[in-house]
Amino acid sequence: MNRRPRITPARLCGFLGLPVVVLAVAALRATTEGNLQAIWAGPGADDITSVLVYFSWLPRLVVALIAGAGLALAGVLMQQTLRNPLASPTTLGVATGAQALLLVATLFAPGLLIYGRGLIAFIGGALAVALVFALAWRRGLAPTVLVLAGLVVNLYLGAVSLALILFNQESLHGLMIWGAGSLAQQNWSDVVHLAPCLVIVALGAGILSRSLALLDLDEVNARNLGVSMLWLRTVSLGLAVFVTASIVSRLGLIGFIGLASPAIVRLAGARTLKARLIWSPLFGALLLTLTDLALQLIAGRNAALIPTGATTAALGAPLLLWLVPRLSMNARSPNTNAPPPIPRRNAPWRLIGFAVVATLVMIIIALFAGRDAHGWNAPFALPWAETGHWRAPRVLAAGMAGMLLALAGTLIQRVSGNPMASPEVLGVSAGTGMGLLALIWFVPGAGTLALLGAGTGGALTTLVVLIAINARSGFEPEQLLLTGIAVMFAFDAIQRIVLAGNDPRTQSMLAWVSGSTYFVDMHTAIVISSVGLVLVALAWPLGRWLDVLPLGELVSRALGLHVTVSRVVLLGLVAVLTAAATLIVGPLSFVGLLAPHLARLSGLARARPHMAGAMVFGALLMIAADWVGRQVIFPNEIPAGLVATLIGGSYFMWRLRRL
Amino acid sequence: MTYAPVAGLCRRGPGIVALVGLVLALFGLAAQASAASRDTTDDASPPTPRLATLDWGIAQNLVAMGVSPIAVGQTAGYATWVADPPLPKGTCNLGNRAQPNLELLDQLDPDRILITRFYAPAGPRLKQIAPVTSVDTYGQPGDVWTNTVDAVKRLGQIAHRSAAAQALIARVESDVRKAADQLPSSTKPLLVLQFSGPQHVRVYGQGSLIQATMQRMGLTSAWQGETTPWGFSYVPISRLAEIKTGQMVVVGPIPVGIAEQIKNSRVWQSLPIVKDAPVLYIPQVWSFGGLPSATRFARLISHALREAPASGPGWPVKAAGA
Numbered sequence: 001m002n003r004r005p006r007i008t009p010a011r012l013c014g015f016l017g018l019p020v021v022v023l024a025v026a027a028l029r030a031t032t033e034g035n036l037q038a039i040w041a042g043p044g045a046d047d048i049t050s051v052l053v054y055f056s057w058l059p060r061l062v063v064a065l066i067a068g069a070g071l072a073l074a075g076v077l078m079q080q081t082l083r084n085p086l087a088s089p090t091t092l093g094v095a096t097g098a099q100a101l102l103l104v105a106t107l108f109a110p111g112l113l114i115y116g117r118g119l120i121a122f123i124g125g126a127l128a129v130a131l132v133f134a135l136a137w138r139r140g141l142a143p144t145v146l147v148l149a150g151l152v153v154n155l156y157l158g159a160v161s162l163a164l165i166l167f168n169q170e171s172l173h174g175l176m177i178w179g180a181g182s183l184a185q186q187n188w189s190d191v192v193h194l195a196p197c198l199v200i201v202a203l204g205a206g207i208l209s210r211s212l213a214l215l216d217l218d219e220v221n222a223r224n225l226g227v228s229m230l231w232l233r234t235v236s237l238g239l240a241v242f243v244t245a246s247i248v249s250r251l252g253l254i255g256f257i258g259l260a261s262p263a264i265v266r267l268a269g270a271r272t273l274k275a276r277l278i279w280s281p282l283f284g285a286l287l288l289t290l291t292d293l294a295l296q297l298i299a300g301r302n303a304a305l306i307p308t309g310a311t312t313a314a315l316g317a318p319l320l321l322w323l324v325p326r327l328s329m330n331a332r333s334p335n336t337n338a339p340p341p342i343p344r345r346n347a348p349w350r351l352i353g354f355a356v357v358a359t360l361v362m363i364i365i366a367l368f369a370g371r372d373a374h375g376w377n378a379p380f381a382l383p384w385a386e387t388g389h390w391r392a393p394r395v396l397a398a399g400m401a402g403m404l405l406a407l408a409g410t411l412i413q414r415v416s417g418n419p420m421a422s423p424e425v426l427g428v429s430a431g432t433g434m435g436l437l438a439l440i441w442f443v444p445g446a447g448t449l450a451l452l453g454a455g456t457g458g459a460l461t462t463l464v465v466l467i468a469i470n471a472r473s474g475f476e477p478e479q480l481l482l483t484g485i486a487v488m489f490a491f492d493a494i495q496r497i498v499l500a501g502n503d504p505r506t507q508s509m510l511a512w513v514s515g516s517t518y519f520v521d522m523h524t525a526i527v528i529s530s531v532g533l534v535l536v537a538l539a540w541p542l543g544r545w546l547d548v549l550p551l552g553e554l555v556s557r558a559l560g561l562h563v564t565v566s567r568v569v570l571l572g573l574v575a576v577l578t579a580a581a582t583l584i585v586g587p588l589s590f591v592g593l594l595a596p597h598l599a600r601l602s603g604l605a606r607a608r609p610h611m612a613g614a615m616v617f618g619a620l621l622m623i624a625a626d627w628v629g630r631q632v633i634f635p636n637e638i639p640a641g642l643v644a645t646l647i648g649g650s651y652f653m654w655r656l657r658r659l
Numbered sequence: 660m661t662y663a664p665v666a667g668l669c670r671r672g673p674g675i676v677a678l679v680g681l682v683l684a685l686f687g688l689a690a691q692a693s694a695a696s697r698d699t700t701d702d703a704s705p706p707t708p709r710l711a712t713l714d715w716g717i718a719q720n721l722v723a724m725g726v727s728p729i730a731v732g733q734t735a736g737y738a739t740w741v742a743d744p745p746l747p748k749g750t751c752n753l754g755n756r757a758q759p760n761l762e763l764l765d766q767l768d769p770d771r772i773l774i775t776r777f778y779a780p781a782g783p784r785l786k787q788i789a790p791v792t793s794v795d796t797y798g799q800p801g802d803v804w805t806n807t808v809d810a811v812k813r814l815g816q817i818a819h820r821s822a823a824a825q826a827l828i829a830r831v832e833s834d835v836r837k838a839a840d841q842l843p844s845s846t847k848p849l850l851v852l853q854f855s856g857p858q859h860v861r862v863y864g865q866g867s868l869i870q871a872t873m874q875r876m877g878l879t880s881a882w883q884g885e886t887t888p889w890g891f892s893y894v895p896i897s898r899l900a901e902i903k904t905g906q907m908v909v910v911g912p913i914p915v916g917i918a919e920q921i922k923n924s925r926v927w928q929s930l931p932i933v934k935d936a937p938v939l940y941i942p943q944v945w946s947f948g949g950l951p952s953a954t955r956f957a958r959l960i961s962h963a964l965r966e967a968p969a970s971g972p973g974w975p976v977k978a979a980g981a
Contacts, residue, residue, distance in 0.1 A: 031897075048900050051929040056897040106914070113916035117857075167733075167755060170740050174856040174914050184858040184895035186926035302885060305859065305893035372766055389787075390762050440780070451780060502855075503889050504777040504797065504947060511757035512780065518758045519780060521787075635754035635763045 009270045009279035016286040023293035031057045059185040064289040070198045070243040072284025075258035077240035082143045088259035089244035092150040096157035097128020103164045121249030141233040156649035159642040173502040180500035181252035181309015201243040213273040254309035256316035310496035317490035324482045345603030355616040366395045366627040371634040397520040398626035399619040400529045401581040406595035406618025408577035414546045422593030423578035427487030431462025433587035459579035515586030515641020546607035594648035601655045705819045708770035713756045716948020723951040724823040732756035741945040743955045796948040804871040838957035839876035848881035848905040857920040866890030868946045872953040881905035906936035939963040
């Protein structure tokens with residue numbers, strides 16, 4: 001590269017520092033309502049203005065700096081240890097663990113909240129990470145396995161949380177503000193708790209930095225230099241998790257900073273780990289503080305809450321999108337993301353045959369068995385005419401959506417060679433979700449047709465963004481996934497903001513977003529199924545590309561494959577498959593991630609058996625999930641997407657442990 | 660539709676024998692019931708239709724005018740959050756309000772399903788079971804009191820109980836007036852809020868049923884801030900500093916653990932409104948669409964103000980016997 005970077009990390013921080021000071025003064029003026037004399041009264045004064053200055057404005061400023069620095073530091077440690085630029089402080093499940101345990105405690109053991117939300121959240125986060133570590137322990141905490149385990153635990157606990165929120169919205173609305181990350185303060189207790197955590201972790205990172213820098217070499221070389229990988233990973237991740245859990249448990253979920261700060265300072269020229277360890281926390285602190293101050297001033301007279309954590313992520317997403325094409329060029333480090341090898345099965349089609357039979361059995365159960373007002377009815381007891389027209393479209397839609405998502409997942413995982421890849425991660429589901437959400441929000445009362453239109457619009461817009469950003473790099477997979485993650489960030493953040501606002505519209509929103517076959521009628525099911533079958537027929541002949549592409553760009557080219565063209569075709573297919581499925585089951589079913597992995601873990605290695613196996617598993621999983629979700633807490637219905645994540649996630653964790 | 664409207668269908672009763680019996684009974688009843696429903700339509704005075712509703716506000720209004728909805732969404736939540744008036748025994752639980760159980764609803768065979776526009780996404784599916792009517796109080800022009808009263812009148816027409824609806828409106832208005840008569844001679848402006856967490860509160864203001872009720876009682880609101888279309892503002896506790904005089908009313912339930920945090924909050928303890936008058940507490944009031952909530956709020960606030968301790972800042976005093 002011959003372009004000398006004009007931006008340096010120091011200049012970048014200086015550039016942010018100035019507005020931080022200006023806005024901090026502005027926020028102080030707003031707090032004192034121009035009565036700056038109150039400041040000189042000192043913290044002992046009883047007057048409300050000086051109390052606000054010393055117990056609200058000042059601790060909030062300090063806590064924003066600490067949280068920003070802590071999360072950015074955790075991000076550097078995570079990305080360095082896991083060798084993955086997509087890793088963030090919450091990759092290993094800290095935040096979702098904290099949230100899940102808080103929700104469970106609030107609903108089922110509110111007495112525990114006497115010990116403080118912070119403690120319960122911290123324990124929840126720690127338990128989730130302990131689970132992730134346990135799953136990856138046998139493989140020596142290998143980065144790929146850790147990332148996969150973290151992803152599954154995140155999805156699993158996320159699904160548990162969403163199911164709880166779905167049915168207990170009123171009881172949990174206070175927690176939704178925590179879930180969106182608010183920095184509001186009314187004494188110094190958060191600062192007093194968090195400052196020592198930050199100091200401990202900063203010292204630890206300083207001590208580890210030399211060993212961690214060796215990870216920039218590949219694993220074998222690092223080990224030869226006398227580094228115990230297991231020890232190094234445990235300590236480094238432990239530090240990152242500790243600081244993240246402390247911050248999240250006190251302030252709530254603050255996304256984006258931990259992912260973006262390390263990435264941005266690296267882009268600005270902090271190439272070495274040491275430079276990143278210094279500049280990233282500084283930049284993170286300034287970035288979070290700047291956002292928080294700006295939001296405080298904007299919020300001013302506003303009736304609705306503008307939570308800092310989620311808003312930072314929502315505003316940060318476009319910044320991340322802008323960064324993406326610039327980022328990946330610099331991120332050339334040894335790729336240890338290749339999935340661990342699985343023994344290949346000798347008779348793949350026999351396994352697939354068994355799965356097909358299981359699916360047929362499941363379809364029969366789903367169509368003919370179920371609960372009604374009297375409890376369980378015996379199969380075939382109720383005439384088909386009574387229940388058939390309710391059940392048939394749902395079974396068809398669930399099966400089809402599972403199939404399409406699984407196929408999309410197989411394609412994207414084979415194209416990208418990244419085990420974190422899934423159609424959801426590509427951002428198309430999130431785009432569809434945002435389209436739906438916008439319509440529900442701004443046009444309450446819109447019908448199903450309008451929702452379908454809005455969903456398709458969202459998917460197409462995301463697709464255009466994906467293409468615009470990635471065209472120049474020839475759809476380089478890593479970069480594509482980063483783009484998708486930025487879109488997902490925005491969607492997740494917007495959802496959290498909406499939930500924190502807690503008004504009557506959220507119920508409808510949750511219903512759509514959580515991935516249910518509820519709204520599908522027979523007509524829609526048939527239309528989408530026909531489209532889906534055409535797409536499957538289009539994908540089938542591409543099996544050879546999918547066998548060749550995972551071998552890498554050079555090999556693929558040598559075998560006569562036009563890499564960019566094949567990527568564009570396959571990704572286009574992935575996008576359309578995802579959009580079609582998302583319209584049925586919403587953006588949150590992670591069948592597209594789980595089913596291809598399940599197929600691969602069962603030893604289906606070559607492209608066509610892999611595709612076929614994933615599709616059958618996907619369909620089976622979704623049909624079973626849809627049926628179980630409708631029965632388990634009858635008359636309430638747990639959306640199929642959530643149940644699929646729970647069933648698939650459990651199985652996935654079990655397989656992962658035996659890997 | 661070929662289903663039987665079966666009385667008492669909604670009951671929790673496990674036991675395979677009972678199930679089989681009931682399923683058989685269902686077939687038997689199918690023929691009878693369809694005949695029965697034909698009989699009743701010939702009557703001169705229209706019978707009360709079998710109504711199902713997803714919305715708690717609508718359910719509140721129906722029950723208060725003496726119409727028992729056959730099914731309501733999330734009945735357990737209704738008991739916790741709405742409470743007044745209680746749903747009649749045997750009201751069927753339809754499950755999640757945004758996604759009521761379709762097979763169950765179909766089996767119950769309602770004559771009409773009542774929703775608000777916020778449940779509209781489920782509309783097309785519900786229409787396959789019975790006609791769907793949206794009765795809205797929020798998200799449209801006009802003040803909230805008039806809209807709520809209009810909703811009650813509309814529900815009266817739908818349930819063929821217009822007289823009962825008028826009686827309900829009159830009763831609520833007189834109850835509110837009675838509660839107002841019992842207020843202490845002088846009251847400060849009230850800041851009515853609900854805790855959302857240790858740092859945030861939901862303040863009821865312009866456009867909320869609570870403020871509309873306060874106006875009718877001659878009480879003034881201390882909150883002049885902007886509100887959402889549902890009549891509340893979400894604010895951090897520090898924003899309450901701008902209110903220099905008045906009395907705070909905390910609406911329950913207060914989340915566990917908040918009291919401890921509030922005690923350690925310098926900001927809370929220094930708020931002028933907290934220092935100005937004792938903080939009052941009243942139990943939960945559902946403020947979305949149900950006219951009976953106005954009576955409930957009026958009764959509770961009047962009681963709390965009468966029983967208020969003479970002075971002393973601090974944490975909410977639970978009003979006894981509320």
